[in-house]
């Protein structure tokens with residue numbers, strides 16, 4: 001039997017803005033029922049890399065905070081440290097980035113906490129019965145909260161096709177060494193003809209696996225490489241390609257196992273939201289925001305993370321493509337994420353279903369149906 005996904009579209013008007021719609025969705029999807037009086041509630045978001053402008057807006061998170069508090073919970077806003085060297089790879093830089101991107105107490109109305117500590121080594125090994133992992137490293141601040149509410153921005157992703165709730169509760173709830181464990185099968189290679197020897201990849205590689213050789217070309221030491229894929233994103237010449245063929249399938253299945261580790265200890269204590277607006281081709285970990293590939297679709301919620309991601313990707317793929325976006329001549333394609341990336345994004349959903357995270361079958365309820373918009 002399918003799970004229920006609740007949806008509100010992106011149309012707004014006087015007296016019914018997106019914050020009103022999110023509140024309505026919170027009430028309808030049953031999020032209040034997962035919260036008991038005085039529960040600590042981790043609101044897991046992605047507050048964006050410095051330079052990114054299309055992460056979830058702080059005023060919407062404030063609405064979620066208010067809803068959680070009205071339901072009796074004690075909310076805090078949280079995210080984890082990154083594996084790559086950017087503006088969020090330790091708690092100091094991470095919190096500064098959160099503040100600079102607008103996520104202070106004054107805007108969101110709740111404390112902002114980096115869930116895996118100052119250096120990303122504060123985690124709990126959660127036992128799971130996975131194909132790849134027998135235990136996963138979940139950030140302590142998330143593991144020890146009574147309730148997990150994940151609010152995820154739906155967008156494209158170079159390693160998973162799209163990124164939304166499953167990505168947010170797997171990569172996003174893992175300590176950096178857990179992130180490394182998920183990534184470790186992904187080993188990129190340098191296309192020598194395209195490399196101009198600029199050294200950007202050398203600076204960004206978190207483990208010093210890249211060197212510029214005497215021929216002025218980068219070379220990756222595959223023994224040192226942990227497969228974080230950061231170099232593939234930063235290379236200005238697109239000279240570094242990941243071996244997508246099998247590794248990214250495994251990567252997505254590993255993500256599903258990590259997601260299971262984040263939610264399994266909280267049975268009946270989780271709720272999930274996808275904000276399906278500003279659907280950029282890249283993740284919010286990128287320090288830029290490219291033109292969206294689809295128009296704003298709306299916001300969706302469910303108690304089932306797999307059903308929610310399935311419904312969200314279906315909604316985006318049914319929407320028209322945006323002219324002038326990275327889709328190029330492919331704006332009428334049936335699958336925007338396969339057009340953007342050579343990745344089988346269904347593997348994260350299949351993996352989630354196999355491990356018992358949720359259900360790909362869903363019923364979509366439009367909560368606007370009984371309203372004017």
Ligand code: SF4
Pocket residue numbers: 190194195196197198199200201202217218234235236237238239240
């Ligand atoms: S970033 Fe790209 S072009 Fe620059 S050195 Fe690395 S592989 Fe070569």
Ligand code: SF4
Pocket residue numbers: 186187188204205206207208209210220224225226227228229230231232
């Ligand atoms: S060489 Fe490996 S470890 Fe270094 S940035 Fe690239 S993928 Fe990450």
